[in-house]
Amino acid sequence: MDKQQLMELARQARERAYTPYSHFKVGAALLDSEGNVHMGCNVENAAYGPTNCAERTALFRAIADGCSAKSFQAIAVIGDTTAPITPCGVCRQVLVELCAAEMPVYMGNLNGDLVETTIGELLPGAFDVSSLDSSASRTEGLANS
Ligand SMILES: O=c1ccn([C@H]2C[C@H](O)[C@@H](CO)O2)c(=O)[nH]1
Numbered sequence: 001m002d003k004q005q006l007m008e009l010a011r012q013a014r015e016r017a018y019t020p021y022s023h024f025k026v027g028a029a030l031l032d033s034e035g036n037v038h039m040g041c042n043v044e045n046a047a048y049g050p051t052n053c054a055e056r057t058a059l060f061r062a063i064a065d066g067c068s069a070k071s072f073q074a075i076a077v078i079g080d081t082t083a084p085i086t087p088c089g090v091c092r093q094v095l096v097e098l099c100a101a102e103m104p105v106y107m108g109n110l111n112g113d114l115v116e117t118t119i120g121e122l123l124p125g126a127f128d129v130s131s132l133d134s135s136a137s138r139t140e141g142l143a144n145s
């Protein structure tokens, strides 16, 4: 499965988006370690806050289907944007949690533009599991005092 094929699946996932409020449809396709693809779309809510982005829908589906964190090969995201769509901050945080820093992230639009990056580039210096290490916090606390 190449990046164009994964993007085409994201494009198909986008058609299923539930967007009665923004009318802004987004699709995502997440390639797992076995070559299976988990598709996601954004799902909005009248209370706005509970809205789930396409990227997180795909990631959470894959975890619920039994995939391991950090085992994914790539994710493609597509929206009807002038420049290729870029994941929101909340999705970047979830991508950091569940994907390897160097995993390819393909960002596209309906015109066929495609930009490739990684979650490490999208969210440098992220707060992640290593940030919760209490001995590291203590060491930094001592260094800062
Ligand atoms: O990368 C993105 C950016 C936005 N959205 C959704 C959230 C909301 O439903 C709509 C408008 O922000 O697009 C996504 O799904 N993914």
Ligand SMILES: [Zn+2]
Residues within 6 Å of the ligand: 053, 054, 055, 056, 087, 088, 089, 090, 091, 092
């Ligand atoms: Zn998001």
